[in-house]
Amino acid sequence: MCAVVGVFNVKNASKVAYYALFAMQHRGQEATGISASDGSTIRTRKRKGLVTEVFMDEENFDYLKGSMAIGHNRYSTAGSKSVVDAQPIMANYKLGQISIAHNGNLINKNEIREKLINEGAIFQSEMDTENLIHLIARSQKPTLQERIIEALEDIKGAYCFVIQSRKKMFAIRDKYGVRPLSLGKFPNGGYIVASETCAFDLVGADFVRDVRPGEMLIFEKGKEPESIQLYESEPRPCAFEYIYFARPDSVIDGKNVYEKRLEMGKRLAQENPVEADIVLPVPDSGVAAALGYARESGIPFENGIVRNHYVGRTFIEPIQEMRDLKVRLKLSPIKEVIKGKRVVIIDDSLVRGTTSKQIVKMLKDAGAKEVHMKLASPQIKHPCKYGIDTPSYEELISANMSDEEIREYIGADSLSFLSIEGLKESLGHDRNYSLVSFDGEYFIC
Numbered sequence: 081m082c083a084v085v086g087v088f089n090v091k092n093a094s095k096v097a098y099y100a101l102f103a104m105q106h107r108g109q110e111a112t113g114i115s116a117s118d119g120s121t122i123r124t125r126k127r128k129g130l131v132t133e134v135f136m137d138e139e140n141f142d143y144l145k146g147s148m149a150i151g152h153n154r155y156s157t158a159g160s161k162s163v164v165d166a167q168p169i170m171a172n173y174k175l176g177q178i179s180i181a182h183n184g185n186l187i188n189k190n191e192i193r194e195k196l197i198n199e200g201a202i203f204q205s206e207m208d209t210e211n212l213i214h215l216i217a218r219s220q221k222p223t224l225q226e227r228i229i230e231a232l233e234d235i236k237g238a239y240c241f242v243i244q245s246r247k248k249m250f251a252i253r254d255k256y257g258v259r260p261l262s263l264g265k266f267p268n269g270g271y272i273v274a275s276e277t278c279a280f281d282l283v284g285a286d287f288v289r290d291v292r293p294g295e296m297l298i299f300e301k302g303k304e305p306e307s308i309q310l311y312e313s314e315p316r317p318c319a320f321e322y323i324y325f326a327r328p329d330s331v332i333d334g335k336n337v338y339e340k341r342l343e344m345g346k347r348l349a350q351e352n353p354v355e356a357d358i359v360l361p362v363p364d365s366g367v368a369a370a371l372g373y374a375r376e377s378g379i380p381f382e383n384g385i386v387r388n389h390y391v392g393r394t395f396i397e398p399i400q401e402m403r404d405l406k407v408r409l410k411l412s413p414i415k416e417v418i419k420g421k422r423v424v425i426i427d428d429s430l431v432r433g434t435t436s437k438q439i440v441k442m443l444k445d446a447g448a449k450e451v452h453m454k455l456a457s458p459q460i461k462h463p464c465k466y467g468i469d470t471p472s473y474e475e476l477i478s479a480n481m482s483d484e485e486i487r488e489y490i491g492a493d494s495l496s497f498l499s500i501e502g503l504k505e506s507l508g509h510d511r512n513y514s515l516v517s518f519d520g521e522y523f524i525c
């Protein structure tokens with residue numbers, strides 16, 4: 081999972097991209113980067129670290145000059161964690177300089193990579209995104225636009241690409257619209273595309289619309305953005321964006337993330353009532369769902385767990401030992417709230433079970449009489465191949481244990497999940513969603 085941004089025809093575009101990336105820091109904390117074009121040269125700065133760390137020095141923005149910029153926050157789902165795997169990826173090819181930022185996961189990356197290597201291509205990174213650069217460079221079409229379109233024909237997966245040449249910018253969303261991408265406009269002209277609308281709010285852009293699944297937007301100076309519908313398909317936006325990934329203030333495909341989470345909590349309460357004294361959220365991921373649960377059940381909501389905001393997301397370090405430590409560093413109970421109470425504790429999802437196990441122990445240690453663990457999403461039984469970091473069956477606790485076994489493992493008095501039907505109801509029946517993690521229906525293959 082990652083964040084992408086593209087800023088077009090805006091003074092100091094790299095600085096606007098920087099703020100947009102800052103607003104979308106939650107989508108990836110491993111590395112960040114910005115490429116900017118002043119019309120004659122594209123320049124890139126990228127490095128491991130948080131947006132504010134990497135671009136701490138004002139000098140970066142003097143270097144990244146120009147009115148067009150693209151940017152990326154990395155959360156590795158493909159490739160390694162080395163700095164060469166930071167994005168945007170820049171290259172020189174026959175038609176000049178090009179830079180690409182990508183959010184998603186290309187499922188046929190290995191076949192394409194192998195084919196390209198057999199034909200003599202030299203790869204500089206482990207990233208699936210580099211495939212696209214090679215395909216564009218090898219295309220014999222006369223324009224970049226045609227080359228991108230041809231290259232995309234070879235690529236399968238869930239993706240949003242933001243691509244820039246020295247003078248143009250392209251934004252593309254895959255045909256199912258699995259990953260979010262929105263278009264915004266600045267009051268005095270200029271455009272922005274970003275993975276989440278929370279980026280627009282920070283930089284003062286007005287939301288225009290979502291980029292349509294299968295759509296390519298082309299930005300060129302002196303023109304309104306041109307839209308080409310490359311593919312037609314039934315949209316399948318990712319349910320996990322609403323459950324966990326996106327920021328609550330973002331609106332994805334017309335639906336506010338916070339409201340959807342409230343709804344999931346409400347349905348969780350309808351499906352899984354329990355006698356209890358307080359409802360606690362796992363901060364911050366379970367807050368909206370816990371509020372929805374509390375409102376529906378009438379059980380008082382309490383902020384009984386304090387989160388230390390100076391620790392990154394627990395998942396972000398993909399090493400098990402680190403993850404365990406980070407949960408403890410991150411969350412601490414308010415004993416005065418919890419002692420002697422029957423507690424309902426709500427989180428958005430159960431992946432490996434690490435967080436829940438530690439939280440249940442933490443609550444019991446703080447004196448909770450009963451701990452009822454409730455998840456505002458269904459059991460994650462299948463790895464997502466479309467860009468969410470739930471990599472293998474072995475690591476997914478619900479793929480390996482029954483609910484009762486998990487309850488015992490995490491030490492809770494009861495354990496329940498939102499049903500798939502309940503999730504669908506919460507999101508609305510106006511469209512189908514990508515539910516691969518829950519139902520294993522891999523619709524892109």
Ligand code: AMP
Pocket residue numbers: 324362365393394395396427428429430431432433434435436468469470
């Ligand atoms: P676990 O401890 O492995 O069961 O992970 C569950 C916790 O990780 C929950 O608090 C979720 O909010 C969070 N989470 C769920 N999915 C992801 C993901 N793809 N990346 C990072 N964190 C996640």
